[in-house]
Amino acid sequence: MDPDLARVAPESLQSLLQASHADPFALLGAHPVAGGMVLRTLLPGAQAVVVLDIDGRPLLELQPQDGSPLFIGALPGGSHPLRYRLHVRWSGGGETRFDDAYRFGALIEDLDVWLLAEGSHHRPYEWLGAHPVTVDGVAGTRFAVWAPNARRVSVVGGFNAWDGRRHMMRHRRECGVWEIFLPGIGEGELYKYEILGADGVVRLKADPFAFRAELRPHTASVVQRLLPGLAIDEARRRANALDAPISIYEVHLGSWQRKEDGGWLSYRELAERLVPYAVGLGFTHLELLPVHEHPFDGSWGYQPTGLYAPSARFGTPEDFRAFTDAARAAGLGVILDWVPAHFPSDAHGLAEFDGTHLYEHADPREGFHQDWNTLIYNYGRAEVRNYLASNALYWIERFGADGLRVDAVASMLYRDYSRREGEWVPNRFGGRENLEAIDFLRRMNHLVGTQRPEAITLAEESTAFPAVSRPPSPDLQGGGLGFHYKWNMGWMNDLLAYLARDPVHRKHHHDQLRFSLAYAFSENFVLPLSHDEVVHGKGSLLAKMPGDVWQKFANLRLLYGYMWAHPGKKLLFMGCEFAPWSEWNADASLPWELLGHAPHAGMQRLVRDLNRVLRSHPALYEQDTASEGFRWISHDDAAHSVLVFERRARDGRSVVVACNFTPVAREGWRTGIPAAGTWRELLNTDDPVYGGSGVTNGALRSEALPWQGEAQSIVLRLPPLGVAMFVRVD
Known part of the structure; x- marks a missing residue:
């Protein structure tokens, strides 16, 4: 022929x-x-x-x-x-x-093509990215990437000498995806996409759906099989519920603990050390600063370039799955910090991906974060919304995450966030709300809620935006944002500002202390003492406290006691359980040697006991999000800076909490009590085992002497800079 x-x-x-x-x-x-x-x-x-x-x-x-x-x-x-x-x-x-x-012929099936084009595919990661598969009896890897405006896309790697002519991909114009099956390519191969953009410029891009990536400073994606999905876990659903005890230990994996040579612990080593440590302290959940792959250590993961890849700093995806498996087996939930608010402009990332502003807005007034020098996702584009929402599902389904703490929600909700007049574009109604971002958050939360009902989402949201933790309307066009929980940033800021004052001045700021109860049930709140409060020159929590060394520790014990008694789920950043003097250093291990000193060891013991008391008394958690779970007994004694309140379970059992925000011990202090009987001191932050002065109480019998509106009262020793909790025993 x-x-x-x-x-x-x-x-x-x-x-x-x-x-x-x-x-x-x-x-x-x-x-x-x-x-x-x-x-x-x-x-x-x-x-x-x-x-x-x-x-x-x-x-x-x-x-x-x-x-x-x-x-x-x-x-x-x-x-x-x-x-x-x-x-x-x-x-x-x-x-x-x-x-x-x-x-080999076309790879993506017709229904999936249609769903990808519509931006309604719940799990596009099952088709996009690099998937080791067998086609027509031949083992290899199926590659697919969304780049609708590209003139040409190739897969390049060591297997073809990084030559973009060797493996140019097929364009599925129906959905803007390029695909190819490469025989003989298996797990562990490095690859990128060489993209001839709409602007005529050739770019080398990492795979947006890569399940694994090279360790910085290298930027290639790594062929990695998709890990098997996990079944819905009803036990975890109950552990994450609004009426469950939730106490979260926030962790940066790179600096919780390090090896003797200063190197990072691997995911598997962290499973052996971190998981039992958190369980031993009584925490119910871990929250991990972002584990997504990121190029700059100093961003702590908050500027991710590999949204689907656990960071190679600590091991492989299988290693990270082993970590989450170990946590679940120990009854410890895992919440991941998640960053859909912005992404860095690194050349190998999403910026100008196919020669156009594909993932980001073209107008910098909409698409550029001035605070962080990062790009903002175009939430109005269906495929971008789909990329992000499916990523939320991915971490829950493939790694068993209990939930996602969504970072920087306030920056998503408002078009004028941290911008001056003229630096932002109003929405179609002339307002400042980012309607597209609001729609995305509702849809993401709806997807998680319907597909994985055991999981939760938590919003780091610092404004008064309404109904953050309320369900959206059935048509997703109104109602709440759909988060399960919102961080209570107002409580945190007010309380830390109050406690930073010399106790002699606190009586003039009593409203700052009790204001949080005016809105405590408007949202489902988490009370956060997070990494943000101990970095960037803010000092450690201990260093924020006024007074001499004893008073600093006493004030911090007071803070923790009040926090654990206050309505809302709890979150404490790593290390704060033993009160470091210096602020967090992400480039070194926590100062574990401090546990050799009694005041620091006492603080750790207090946190352990607070978690134990929390988990064993439903009054302290069961109605965290309902006003029926809280009642003031005394809130107007500004002169003595004293608060007394009741936390109540659904069955009527209660814990009474007395707080003294001055260093003056109050002997013979009478307070109302909600029921007659013997009230036993459950915990006192001034106990000598925690480093306190020993102004404690044993069992106290109530008297039929009306006080503070109560028919019964008790006389107690009110500890200096302390919190005492009481439970009725007969």
């Missing part, structure tokens, strides 16, 4: 050689012609190419067209192979045999 039938036009040959051809599958591979079949393969660096049948028998030697690396040939009708391999002798030496990537 005439081999000239396989020749391509000069302009087509030139576009193949320049890797600018928009449809390489139309030319490369095997194609029927009158009387037979033509075969073409583009193999720069090849000296000779022979076509083999599936059993390895030679069928045809291909010839270079016009001395180019495009090898062509023709087979007569009836003898052309439906399946074939190529035997290549390379000009640099060596020979290889492999299946031709261009003999």
Whole structure:
């Protein structure tokens, strides 16, 4: 058969050689012609190419067209192979045999194409990215990437000498996705996408859906199988409920504890050390600063470039799954910090991905965060919303995350966030609300809530935006944002500002102390003492406290006692349980040596006992989000800076909490009590075992002497800078 039938036009040959051809599958591979079949393969660096049948028998030697690396040939009708391999002798030496990537047909199924195009695919990560699969009996990896405006996209890696001409992809124009199956490529291979953008510029991009990435400073994606999904866990659903005891230990994996040589602990080593430590302290959940892959250590993960890849700093995706498995097995929930608010502009990332502003807004007034020098997702684009929402589902389904703490929600909700007049674009109604971001958050929370009802989402939201933790309307066009919990930033700021004052002045700021109860049940709150309060020159929690050394520790014990008694779930940043003097240093281990000193060890013991008391008394957690779970007994004694209140369980059992915010011990202090009987001191932050002065109480019998509106009262010793909790025992 005439081999000239396989020749391509000069302009087509030139576009193949320049890797600018928009449809390489139309030319490369095997194609029927009158009387037979033509075969073409583009193999720069090849000296000779022979076509083999599936059993390895030679069928045809291909010839270079016009001395180019495009090898062509023709087979007569009836003898052309439906399946074939190529035997290549390379000009640099060596020979290889492999299946031709261009003999395989379209990969993404029609329904998935339609859902991807619509932006309604719940799990696009099952198709996009790199997936080791077997096609037509051949093992390899299926690659797919969304780049609708690109002129050409290639997969490049060591397997093709990073040559974008070798594996140009098929464009599925229906959904803007480029795809190809590469035989013989398996897990562990490094790869990127070489993209000829709409602007004519060639860019090397990491895979937005990569399940694994290289450790910085390297930026390639790594072929990684998708880990098996996990079934819905009813036990975790109960542990995450509004009426469950929740006490969260927030952790930065790179600095919780380090090896003797200063190196990072791996995910598996952290499973052996961190999990039992948190369980031993009585915490119910871990919250991890972002584990997404990120290029800059100093961002702590909050500027991710690999939203689907656990950071290689600590191991592989399997290693991270082993960590979350160990936490679940120990009854410890895992919450992941999640960053859909912005992304960095690193060249290998999402910025100008296909030569257009694909993931981000083109207008910097909408698409650039001045505070962080990062880019803002275009939430109005269905495919971008889908990319982010499916990522939330991915961490829950594939790694067993109990939930996601969504970072910087306030920056998403408002178009004028941290911007001056003229630096932002109003919404279509002329307002400042980011309607597209609001719609995205509702849809994301709806997706998580309907697909994984055991999981929770938590909003780091610092404004008075209404109904953050209330369900959206059925049509998702109104109502709340759909989060399960919101961080109570107002409580945190007010309380830390109050406690920073010298106790002699606190009586003038009593409203600052009790104001949080005016809105405590307007949202489902988490009370956070997070990493943000112990960095950037803010000092440690201990250093914020006034007074001498004893008073500093007493004030911090008071803070923790009041926090654990206050309505709302609890969150404490790592290390704060033993009160470091210095603020958090992300580049070193926590100062564990402090536990050799009694005041610090006492603080750790207090946190352990607060968690124990919390978990064993439903009055302290069961109605955290309901006003029925809290009642003031005394809130107006500003002169003595004293608060007394009752926490109540649904069955009526209660814990009475007395707080003294001055260093003056109050002997013979009478307070009302909600019921007659003997009231036993459950916990006192001034107990000597915590480093206190010992102004404690045992069991106190109530008297029928009305006080503070109560029919019964008790006389107690009110500890200096302390909190005492009481429970009725008969």
